[in-house]
Amino acid sequence: MSDSTANPFRSGMLMEHPADPCVLIIFGGTGDLAQRKLFPSLAHLVREGRLSEQTQFLCVSRKPLDEHGFRAEVIANARQLAPDSIPDETFAQKFSARIFTVTDAGEGGRFDRLKTRLTELASSGGPRNHLIYLSIPPTGYAPTIAALGAVGLSASDAGAWSRIIIEKPFGRDYASAEALNSAAAAVFKEEQIYRIDHYLGKETVQNILVLRLANTLFEPIWNHHYVDHVAITAAEALGVEERAQYYEESGALRDMIQNHLMQILAMIAMERPASLAAEAIRDEKRKVLESVRPFTEQDVPNIAVRAQYAAGAVAGKAVPGYLEEQGVKPNSRTETYAALKLHIDNWRWSGVPFYLRTGKRMPKRVTEVAIVFRKVPHMVFAQSPVDRLEQNVLAIRIQPNEGISLKFEAKLPGHALHVRPVEMDFRYGSSFGGRLSDAYERLLLDAMIGDQTLFARRDSVEEGWRIVQPVLNAWAHDANDALPQYVAGSWGPSEADVLLAARNHRWRKL
């Protein structure tokens, strides 16, 4: 990216920085993620004029792909999955004309045909900047990166840049994450690597920083003096659907907690960055993850819970248990629910537990962060009908119905002193009109602009794995213990309630 400070006409215009023209090279362009998310997001960006007119999309396939047919498939899928991304036929033609294909399986550890195709595109006026998107199974990451390096596609020079976006999972444990990062670092510099965690592209997650740093109200109470505990929930109503093969190898801890929830925790708990520069924010995230109290395998029963869903009903519909799902091993011990209790050993958060939970086949799809404040220090209402006061809760809803609510106590109208909790509610949908951009739109655009703020840096990814590694080890070693179960459509196993009960805490009803 050009240095904006050297361009006086950029002053005050940072948010309007256009994306550099580039060829977005998609590995796995025929896959679910590309068809469901990437192409519709790109169509929205093109519609809104946020991409350079020269930007092109090149899909790399292992098997021969008919370019014309592939374009039609992209348009048809986008129309079905994100109808407003393709408003009319004229736009469909304009958008699909930017899509190209090349067949290259990387034989001999080289992408020679890809390189040739890029040269052809460049010689016919196409951009020389390359943004590579790995939307392929994780086992393919290291060989693909090496093969890109072998033909020089990782090289940035004075006139053009090369960047790579890597989809999660970034490894399946600390060692493999370190190995993947080293493989990537052997070919690309860290400033070229964009590890995408789509949770970070969500509007409400970005709003966490604004909430904390643009308001005088919250930051003074954002510490152990006022916060009792923090609970981060990512619940899904769906089961494993067509992803059983992936999920069997992953499980809830790897799939959600190590990455998404750990990144959200970092945004909530980090210290104020010195600036909004990408590295300043990423430095603070690393520091707070480093401050998460280490624990051993022996501690795991007291700080972690896992479970599998049994048959039940979600939204009135009977659903099978995890072990009856297609593609799941009958004796699988993969957890579909995981909960963790963490502590951050620093000045700000001393003594404040952070509870993280995620699960499939829960009653509804909801992701939220609840900052639960301490009780009032003195119960002045002791001689009145008020027998208990609820704690104040600041809830940051990440999906759906993105917004923020604040729960506090209020007097019921009438002569008697009755108190009831009420909520002040802010919703993006009702306070701001217009369409909320999909997380992938924001992240793709940021990668083209060269802004790494919302992408995970190597150190924070490895810290995330360091934190959960003892849990992974403990769960791998207790292969004979019975795995707790929860009924599909419930909020998880009773063991997860016990995890909080020691401090008289409860999971929020969502």
Added chain:
Amino acid sequence: MNGVAQVAPPQEVDVAKIEQELELLWREVESADHPVTRATAFNLVLVCQRGAEAETRELVPELALVHPTRTMLVSLDESIPAAQRAWVTAHCRKLEGEQRQICSEAIILEMDGDSALRAASLIHSLSLGSLATAVVWHPSLPLAHPLLANLSRSADRVITCATDHLAPASTLKPWFELYESVPQECVVTDLLWAELSGWRGAIAELFDKCTTVTRLSEVRIHSTGDKLTCGALLCGAWIASSMEWQTTSVALHGRRPVIEFAGEHRLVFSPDGGSAPAGMEFLFSDGTTAAVLRDRDHFTLTCGPHTHAAHVRDVDMLSLLAHELHAWGRDPRLDKSVRLAHDWLPELLFS
């Protein structure tokens, strides 16, 4: 995103009972099948001359899609006997994937004769005090109007549509006066500034690539028409203020206004009688050049041998207004540009 729908045709109500009538309206809306959220992010006051009411009214549901507000559409006709009439309505849109509707209310006011002068007091009483207020002043009304002066004393934001970029530069004079006269707390912009954001973005993009900006010595702004236009003047002022050039002289060379700056920098305006495409040339002290040319749907940016295209954004009134209503802070770039253009204008008009 679903479209927006009016819940019912506007109902005429007693001006003194607008709030009560709105409450009744909401009860009716809420008793319908779908749950309703009454959403108001700020007060939006749209003021126009009676003849422009229909055109302005069309903006209301479209703006409600992007900005849920308490909208007050005020049309004035000072040529007829004093009278006040009011209507209330609401616009709703369904949230994606939900039954819930997000609704925002609109109050339509007709203020005739000298009641137009009292419109401000009615608008103040109907404004939700805890929320900010934006006033949009339609070009059908003069800027030197007592109602605008009165509203701008309490508004947080005033958006005028005083001119367009092709109008003669002289039409900016009353707007500069308004800009200087409103209280510091009130942020004033004209849609012309928003309209120029495309040009400003294209120039910024050009100099992201063209790293010779420190050697920039002369800028030639070609505009259609045979007079210096508002767009050219304000854009020129923005370029000069961005470069921190200090004005040394303002003069006409033939038909061409030329501004000279300390350090041998020049800004040359070339009204080309409509034949040449609108565009700008940038001349550097080392003899190299760059250019930004405007075509129908894109800008062509040229720096030395390199050329590329940049997207042109929508510049219809609705898009510009919707965009401007997102920005509530003072824009220091506009401040500097206005100050400079304001300084140049008397010389240019006098010449």
